[in-house]
Amino acid sequence: MTLKWNDRQERRITWALLSSLVLMLSVVMVPVLTEETNNNKLKCDLLGDEEEESNRERELLQKLTPLTSLSFSTDVQEGQKKYTYKFKVCGAAGNDTNGGLVQTEVDKETVIGRFNETHIYNGTDWIMLVYKQGDKYNNHCSKEERTAMVMISCLTGTLGKNFHFIGEERGKEKNCFYLFEMDSSIACPKVDSHLSLGSILLIVFFSLVAVYIIVGFLYQRLVVGAKGMEQYPNYSFWKDLGNLTADGCDFVCRSKPRNEPAAYRGIGDDQLGEETEERDDHLLPM
Template structure:
């Protein structure tokens, strides 16, 4: 019984993983088979297992639209998107056998061509559907919405749809500046120095109290050492002459010393 339960759990995990991974877009036939459009189409693979529906009311008419990514919409062969009126009549708007895909930074524009021809509008050309799938981080798979049908032109008419999904949101890669990297390296080195030095002082040297701080004697004298260095660099050390002392000028004339010439007289 325990073995059966284990196998059942493994089967459910694999099944869940397969659903999450999505299907394949290989059924879609690109009108221009290049690597750029293939890459854009692969971005939609997580959405291939989901059938999207929306309704649109125009006057007394009500239409239901069914979209399938690279698969039969509502079981209609080769139809990527269909229109169904209130009487159940189905019109193929676009075929996934004639697909065009363009991708941007957080969006994919999927175009299904080869739909049924208009009866009277747009010079009776084939219908075409444009589906804009955009990034929305708040929803895994959003609701399909029909924006408009442009059929008042002679050529190049289209149906426009919108769909939001988080599968197109690129993962933001944080970028660190050079200063941030240097700060991280500096704080890491400081942490290693403090923790390693503390453990060495405590476990090897056997220090207690503040002496457990690495190089405690050096850091306790860092202030005096800085002051000595500043004094050595900023102050001159050579001998200097004392400036002359200022003396006031006397108001009375100085008495000249009396010259004595007694030494000139003969003895």
């Protein structure tokens, strides 16, 4: 049975294959682009003089760059009082120029930590961002300056959310702090994804197969002038190969020989025993 294609269908198939070829070549031939390094200057100022800042802290701050465009807030009810905490990464969260984390109660704003005195460190799947030099306590912690600590935990698939207040440690004479937590994929460890040799070989193989089919089709269509199924490259060869493969599979996988006699056969005359000749001479009159 032969397939009959009209000119419109053939033109659609031709354009589809041309588009696929262009797209595939653009993917295969475009050189791999290296990841661009973000050199944006953050407003955060690490503790100590600039020459004393560690490269590790600078790298961690640079890692937080995508969060600088976001603002976070959370409400906390303590007895009759309601506080709102606002937080920004290396940016002003309230009216204070350097106030990276502030507490508001009605119209009163208290700076919990300033980003011009920043300390940062990390673990496997978390980053701790510390803002120091907040407003001083009135009666607690020897009236020292407040400190805000924000634990950024790993959560894949999100840039930043779930910012909330954990608690305040102010029962000590010194080193009191406010503790917050939030989730972000920024804190997740990098997963190095390298293609194995087998994956590379498969990609190359299927790319060559696709090029062979598309280029061969265009050659048969535009140069040879083939129509219908004959436009596929080496159509007769692949057709014969498919038939031979089917025959080989049939020969190898068949559960019984092709010419084996059936298990049940009818009884023929040649299988019947010889009948004894009946004598009827005793029936004749004497």
